[in-house]
Amino acid sequence: MNKRQLAAQETKKKLISTGLELLKEKGFDAINVEDITKKAGVAKGTFYTYFKRKEDIVLEISRAPFGEITQELEKMDDMGLIERLTHYFHRFMECVEGCGIHVCRQWIRNVLDPNDVQENSDGQKWVYDVMMLQEILTIAVQNKELKEDTPVELITHIIISELYGMMTCWCMSDGEFEPLDWTEKFCKIQLESIFKPYLI
Secondary structure (H helix, E strand, C coil): CCHHHHHHHHHHHHHHHHHHHHHHHHCHHHCCHHHHHHHHCCCHHHHHHHCCCHHHHHHHHHHHHHHHHHHHHHCCCCCCHHHHHHHHHHHHHHHHHHHCHHHHHHHHHHHHCHHHHCCCHHHCHHHHHHHHHHHHHHHHHHCCCECCCCCHHHHHHHHHHHHHHHHHHHHHCCCCCCHHHHHHHHHHHHHHHHHCCCEC
């Protein structure tokens, strides 16, 4: 990667981190592209080199940390599926809490009304999260940790619905509880029972 490409990468990262900072502080509706570029110290036109609109920053924020989780799971081959999934859920909710309630509300809004934000539904965080978990479970079937008849798609949607339920309740309660606490309880109470019939 040459200097120009490195500089471009750094500028994009700066816009994303600045966008996250402002979103956490003020909420999605209270900021605009100019607020982001001004605080980042770049020209407004620079924003449009990397993004079409501020919603794209929210999408980037939703993907970056969750991509890291995939890499972590790949290094956990020596652990059982339940342990890996517990790690996945813990890190998932850790990322949600870390991004803050304002960003979480925007993710939920995007799922509830994708046409309001994205022309292409593949951009939704929901779609990204479903695909990520479905891949984890598909690999578990291929590696003979789960039986071949495991209803991967159904289980994926059940689990993602649980996680999004926690996120939605957190938003509705205005942050009155810790989602990570709920995640720990979910993993202890439900993971074993969901996968017990399918574990090899």
